[in-house]
Amino acid sequence: MSRLDSFIRRVSAQRDCLNMVAGMIAGVPGPVLELGLGNGRTYDHLRELLPDRDIYVFDRRVAAHPDCIPDDDHMILGDIFETLPRARERTGGGVALVHSDIGTGDAESNARIAAFLGAHVPDLVAPGGIVVSDQDMAPAGWERLPLPEGVRPDRYFIYRRG
């Protein structure tokens, strides 16, 4: 499979996962956390899917399309290892959805990020809330949800807090 094919599968999987969980959090109050702004395409998708939610975006810097940049109250700049543990100061209560797509090409770095997220993300999520991640955070005791049709098993991980 070419890198173009693989890339299309990856971004399509991301969209399909987000579309799926948007309906599943309908009864769960709270904002959304987007870990990684990047070019802002996924943030744009989230705000279109969930127009009534506050969406807080974490990234080291803003390099997104000008139309896809959150306002200052919702853009949390800095190293995620420092900003995420303090996310509650911004979000108030538990969050309904966390989407994380901050994996890199480096397996060691990914393992470190996954362990960090696994340690900090679960406590941020409200009961019934969902985590969608390109890394396996493996939150203890959470339900792992099946992926949308056509999404490769290890491409995304979706967990719901009981």
Add this chain to the structure above:
Amino acid sequence: MSRLDSFIRRVSAQRDCLNMVAGMIAGVPGPVLELGLGNGRTYDHLRELLPDRDIYVFDRRVAAHPDCIPDDDHMILGDIFETLPRARERTGGGVALVHSDIGTGDAESNARIAAFLGAHVPDLVAPGGIVVSDQDMAPAGWERLPLPEGVRPDRYFIYRRG
């Protein structure tokens, strides 16, 4: 439609167009020109689709994934306005396929590029050869081919030289 949706449609359209024309040039000898290397995903797709063709890639600089960089004989660095008119020196005879995805977000710049490509690309193409472009080069007297199913009419332009 979100930017994520729009982006998925754009890259899927690109892949579908390339897959379609790969079979159509089976009887046309000659190399392939890829205008714009970018991250190298499309180049990777082209070389997988057309493993027996020489593929010459034009770009201002190399910023692709290390696995997706052509060798020096096939990477033509520089301003396309200067390098393309001299492409024959590298390709020898006519080419079987030109793929161009060098549009920007700027309409004026795109119009200038489209006019330039329309003036220089047609002469490079062998009889029966094909041009796939995100810009309308409108080569005089060429046949405009129907796009693959699901591709929006103005998203891609495919022409075949008679």
